[in-house]
Amino acid sequence: xxxxxxxxxxxxxxxxxxxxxxxxxxxxxxxxxxxxxxxxxxxxxxxxxxxxxxxxxxxxxxxxxxxxxxxxxxxxxxxxxxxxxxxxxxxxxxxxxxxxxxxxxxxxxxxxxxxxxxxxxxxxxxxxxxxxxxxxxxxxxxxxxxxxxxxxxxxxxxxxxxxxxxxxxxxxxxxxxxxxxxxxxxxxxxxxxxxxxxxxxxxxxxxxxxxxxxxxxxxxxxxxxxxxxxxxxxxxxxxxxxxxxxxxxxxxxxxxxxxxxxxxxxxxxxxxxxxxxxxxxxxxxxxxxxxxxxxxxxxxxxxxxxxxxxxxxxxxxxxxxxxxxxxxxxxxxxxxxxxxxxxxxxxxxxxxxxxxxxxxxxxxxxxxxxxxxxxxxxxxxxxxxxxxxxxxxxxxxxxxxxxxx
Numbered sequence: 001x002x003x004x005x006x007x008x009x010x011x012x013x014x015x016x017x018x019x020x021x022x023x024x025x026x027x028x029x030x031x032x033x034x035x036x037x038x039x040x041x042x043x044x045x046x047x048x049x050x051x052x053x054x055x056x057x058x059x060x061x062x063x064x065x066x067x068x069x070x071x072x073x074x075x076x077x078x079x080x081x082x083x084x085x086x087x088x089x090x091x092x093x094x095x096x097x098x099x100x101x102x103x104x105x106x107x108x109x110x111x112x113x114x115x116x117x118x119x120x121x122x123x124x125x126x127x128x129x130x131x132x133x134x135x136x137x138x139x140x141x142x143x144x145x146x147x148x149x150x151x152x153x154x155x156x157x158x159x160x161x162x163x164x165x166x167x168x169x170x171x172x173x174x175x176x177x178x179x180x181x182x183x184x185x186x187x188x189x190x191x192x193x194x195x196x197x198x199x200x201x202x203x204x205x206x207x208x209x210x211x212x213x214x215x216x217x218x219x220x221x222x223x224x225x226x227x228x229x230x231x232x233x234x235x236x237x238x239x240x241x242x243x244x245x246x247x248x249x250x251x252x253x254x255x256x257x258x259x260x261x262x263x264x265x266x267x268x269x270x271x272x273x274x275x276x277x278x279x280x281x282x283x284x285x286x287x288x289x290x291x292x293x294x295x296x297x298x299x300x301x302x303x304x305x306x307x308x309x310x311x312x313x314x315x316x317x318x319x320x321x322x323x324x325x326x327x328x329x330x331x332x333x334x335x336x337x338x339x340x341x342x343x344x345x346x347x348x349x350x351x352x353x354x355x356x357x358x359x360x361x362x363x364x365x366x367x368x369x370x371x372x373x374x375x376x377x378x379x380x381x382x383x384x385x386x387x388x389x390x391x392x393x394x395x396x397x398x399x400x401x402x403x404x405x
Contacts, residue, residue, distance in 0.1 A: 002114040010124045010132065012181035016080060016117045017136045018111065019171050019178075021143020022150075023083050026167045027090050029151040037160070038096055052103025056357035060321055060350050061112025067346040073182040077175070081114030084172045091164035101110025107357070115349040120183050122339030131388055134280025137332040141274045226351035229338055232396065233355025236330040238363050238389035239300045242382050243323045244269045245305065246367055250308065250316065250378045257313045268317045272303075272324020280329050289333050290397040297394035304386040308379030316379075323386075330393060 027034070027354035035045045066075045086109060089102035125132045147167075154163040247265025251257040276296075283292050304321030310316040363385065370381035 018143040021140040022147035025147030055104030055107035059108035060354035076116035082109030091161035138277030209313035230355030234359035236387040237359035269324040276328025294397040296329035301390040
């Protein structure tokens, strides 16, 4: 039975996941307004977004030392405070340089917060009879919905600087609630539990978790080097990011859908993600981490083929929902595997977040280049990137599972 202090800490970590989801979603829908405010062309705003994302690489470099020196509680608090302090800078930026600096700071603080909250979330999940990591990431997805809806409502009604300042104040109050309720110790207290339901394992059985009470040792079930986690991060990001960001172009360019219908593509992926993440924890209990990941990669790959080749919008939208369902499982399991590695959680999480930032820099350019090639459609370009990425994760899951049976 989970201790009262763990219940309090879990609520606090859950709220932090939600806060992180809100931050970027509060201004991304207002990028057209920001572009007009800064008098930028489409290529220029794209360049600023790309350069700003490099702040995440700085965050990846400092997150492990920050967690090691401060502990997860204070690293999370410092990162979250940086996020809410920096957010208003986006609203008041009158020059491209100020906007880029604000964006880079947000990315850097986001990584530090991300690493710390996933370590705490993983350890709290490990002390429960049922895991919660998928639901925690589901709350991040819900936060993006809340932030995005708020931004859509505010556009045309509330000035950008006032909107982001108000969001920052509300989130700052929440951070003040979160910080004192987090776990104060980063010590791991494992309780051996099987990877999946079944008879008790004998002593020394490889299916008994060491650092995590639900899973085999991450060093056995994952290619658990920093390079391996960085590669997995790029692959998982391809499966999650490309369908979400390119779905509207796939529908509008390939299927000649209206702008309204094309915009439903992003919503379809998001709906699949939310549903998948709020059901993922129970599926981990039933199938184990690698079993869930394998099924998720199959779903994502099949869904992407359908979404990328379907001749009609309804069928393509159905495919995007399936992609979201598959993609929903990937980052929660990657984060949990990294965070539960004994003595190496912060280093592996830093590698994971570094891979995410590198992927965010390279993947959109790759899809755009492919889509511009003669004879290739947007959907085919998406398939060419997403399906191989899903296969990489699927092979990892099969390899990890076979090592324990």
